[in-house]
Amino acid sequence: MAQVSSIANEQTSTPLSSSTSITLRISRFNPEHDESSGFMEFSVPVQKWTTVLEAILEVKKHFDHSVAVRYSCRQATCGSCGMIINGKPRLACFTKISELNSNVVTVEPMNNFPVIRDLAVKFEKLFDSHQKIKPFLIRDDTELVSDEKEFLQSPEEVEQYIQFANCIKCGLCNSACPTMATDSSFVGPQALAQAYRYVADTRDKGKDSRLKIIDDSHGIWRCHFAGSCSQVCPKGVDPAMGIQLLRGYLLGFRS
Amino acid sequence: MANDEHREGIKGMANPGRYGIERVAYWMMRLSGLGLLAYFIGHIYETSNILRGQVGWDEVLELTQTTEAHIVLAIVIGMCVFHTVNGVRVMLGHGGIGVGKPARPDYPYEPASQNYRHKIGIYSAILLSAIAMMYGMAVMFGE
Known part of the structure; x- marks a missing residue:
């Protein structure tokens, strides 16, 4: 051709x-x-x-x-x-x-x-995985109701997740990942990094439900910290860091 | 394309040259793991020969005293040391230790998780396995 x-x-x-x-x-x-x-x-x-x-x-x-x-x-x-x-x-x-x-x-x-x-x-799988980890704040109350105060955060609390909020869902990390190359069921570095983004957000109360979703044989345990996802990210999200920090919750290193 | 999902497969996983030393370490970890598994199976076969009595056991021991067997054992030593040292690095990383702290990223966006501590860990694993292999070869071929 x-x-x-x-x-x-x-x-x-x-x-x-x-x-x-x-x-x-x-x-x-x-x-x-x-x-x-x-x-x-x-x-x-x-x-x-x-x-x-x-x-x-x-x-x-x-x-x-x-x-x-x-x-x-x-x-x-x-x-x-x-x-x-x-x-x-x-x-x-x-x-x-x-x-x-x-x-x-x-x-x-x-x-x-x-x-x-x-x-x-096609981006369907990427978006499905992204949606699977519940990419929104989970809590019972809301700041949208009148007379309620907005959810305040200190700059230090924002620093914990703002890097991961830069994700533009371009899929480069999933393309570079060696596990994605062979495992069609793997949730992927993009979704895992986004799971950490919400788990690390002090306004969010859905940590346990998210950890349950990714604690799967094709979930976070399939990441072997090759770091290729972070090397290709064009926005400095560093998914490999987010995934390891997220795994720290499951292994008891973080609470 | 035969592969509808356009996955790279083993070929892509096995290409360690594109993403730096971390991807090389990832690949070496997989190879050394498989190599040690193969050695483990071979070792079980080797030691099971003791059931054949003194003669059978001596026959197998003789096989392990050849130059080829010594080279294989030297490679096993190297794989064992690399897998152990790099495994400690990876386990610490899996716990979120030494992967850096989240912060607002600045261009050119050097990933904090790929920091010098982990690079030192990888190069140390390679160096220590090379030293262990040389020591093993000196012991086996030294006489």
Whole structure:
């Protein structure tokens, strides 16, 4: 399926002054009629600030609009454009081509997620796992009732979970996880880190019910602290830390 | 694709080069664990030969005195030491010890859980297993 195209000499609506160009290899796969995935190659001019997402969008604009890619905010906030870039899970909008130090950039769909088409993957399992750990404050009273005071927290109490509240559900951690690579039932580092986010929140009273959910053979015990999830997280969430701290509750190191 | 869920499988799990020394340690832990399990089974077979009497036992002992057997035993020593030392590191980490404290992350978002304490633990496990292997080989081949 390999195909090489170039836009260096084409008239473009967005003038590109760069003399540098890279080869962008895009994984193509349509489960409706393809037996296996293949790569298409495109020669794309880049600037030092060009992101991988911008390069993909150049390809869509000038060569093949059928390349399937999910994106939205272009600023590492929506968590839509996660993909494997030169072998590692990264956000396409947050990865500059210049930082890859390679003239060949290969983009593939994230591992451990079913492929919808090309670079777009299904997020249902991720969201189901996220929902499973009850990602909301559990308590009997509410601050929404009139005459009730809001739930106050000290800055120190906020520090305990705010890092994990940065999760944008991009799925990169699940894609990098070695357990996710082989265990289809594993709840995954994203959901486990979010379980810790709510357990560590002093406003929350649902610790016991959450610990019960993750205390499962395909739950927290399947994490072996490889730490790959933390290395690929684009928001500094550090799921590996959250999971180990969470396990500390189950092992009696924390209360 | 044959794999509808697009899982990396053993191939992805076995690729330790992409995520630093922590992933290498993860992979070595799995390998050494399987290696020690294989040794354990072999060891049970070896010692069960005592039921064959003095002659049978001597025959098996002779097998363990070969160069190949000494090399295997040296590898077993290395696996044992690495699995033990790295296991202590991982167990402490599993309890939330030495994985850092939650804090507001700053760019470039270096993960606190992948800190120097754990890296030292991993390199110590590798170094100690290498020393133990060399000592074992010196004892076995020294005579």
